[in-house]
Amino acid sequence: MVQFNDWCRWTNEPVGNNRHRVITCQAVNLPTGIQATAAVVAGHYASEEHVARALTRLGKPAAATLIQSKLPTTKAIRSGDLGEIYATEWIDSHSGGYRAPIKRLRWKDHRNMAMRGDDVIGIRQDTQTQNLQFLKTEAKSRARLTNQVLVEARAGLDKDGGLPSPHALSFISARLVELGNLPLADAIDDALLKHGIPAQNVQHLLFTFSGNAPAPLLTASIQAYSGPINQWGVGLHVEEHADFIGEVYDRVIDDANNA
Template sequence: MTKITDWCTIKSEKVGKHHLTVLELESGKFDVASDTVAAVVPSHYASDERTAKLLKRLGKTKAAAHLKEKLPKSPQVRSGDLGEILGATYVQESTPFGTSINKLRWKDHRNMAMRGDDLVGIQPAAGAGNIRFLKGEVKSAANITAKVLDTARTALKKSHSRPSAHALGFIADRLHEEGNDELADLIDDALWRDGIRLSQVSHMIFAFTGNDASNLLGANVQTYTGQVAQSVVGLRVKDHQKFIRSVFRKVIKNADGK
């Protein structure tokens, strides 16, 4: 885990009936944070089991090559991917939802963004209508703007404000393949038999930024007038671009054993 709360200050407040959380990298913890994040990035692109098998069969150099071939080279895609990794980690560590799979493992191409809902969190519970879902949109930029956050708000309203059938079906398929039939069945039941009520859904916008986006996020969530519970989260690293470069450089260095 990246343990975001170990290297960030945290401020939380209510905006109307919604929640705003602002995290900021603490002074002097840049290297600790980039080391910690770099350690978990590989598992988002390749499973530990897959890497271990390659290591056993073909050796360290080939296992490292397999991982490096999956890492994006495009700075823009690296920014987006790292935003999704940090967003997924925040969901796992700080909310009642779990993200179930590391979906970046199934990207069409390393220099393409993953399609579909950015974040889908699941809070499992047996019984019709008891499972809950988090639908999240992630934005990553050195200088986030209100316009960019508006696109996230628009995306959350798609599929009648619910996680898309494609996203949930994709997750259920992967869970069945991994042998987690119990959770996959709960998703299938909600998607294909019981339906998903808006009361079962929460929304999140997660912004990984260089600028202070707290006012923008607060203003954005104030515009929402629907029925779905809302939270907005800003993770600020002032040296946003430098942080991304540092993380991916360390991922490669660690893979090469240097």
């Protein structure tokens, strides 16, 4: 997990019946943030089992090469990927029980291509009814966040009537079957193919990672929404956005070579 509490401060603000949270990196804790992030990045691109097997069979240089070959090399793709990684990590640790059941970036078509479809879908299961609840997420990463970027994110959240797309859910279900998590795969298939997904079982998460303060933009975006689905906004603010991303990926490569 990315230990946000070790390097950021938090502020929460209600927006009508919805809410947003801003997570701000403290300058003095920047090295901690880089290390905490780098510690989880490799696992979003390659499973621990795959890396361990390469290490055992082929040795440390090959395992390091395996990791490095999966990391994007372009600034834009690194930025977008890291935004999705942060959204996934926030869902798993701070969303009140939702979990992102797969790490999508392990299945990228090419390391310098963006993933298609819903950025992240968090899922939690009611212990009594076994019904699934979904957190449909759009993650945006920009050195300078703008209203237009959030308009694009809103368009993504509103697709498919605001529900998780059938394609995204089918993708998750197929990966869960491969990973051996048959109960959750079956529950997703039941929701998608048998019962349907009512809007009250869905929440939206607009997650931003930016070099400028996101609070006013998140507030305006949430206020502009008039649909029936509950809205969350979460903004991670790191002033040295581009340099921070570069240092994170450099640290991932260094750690792989020195493991």
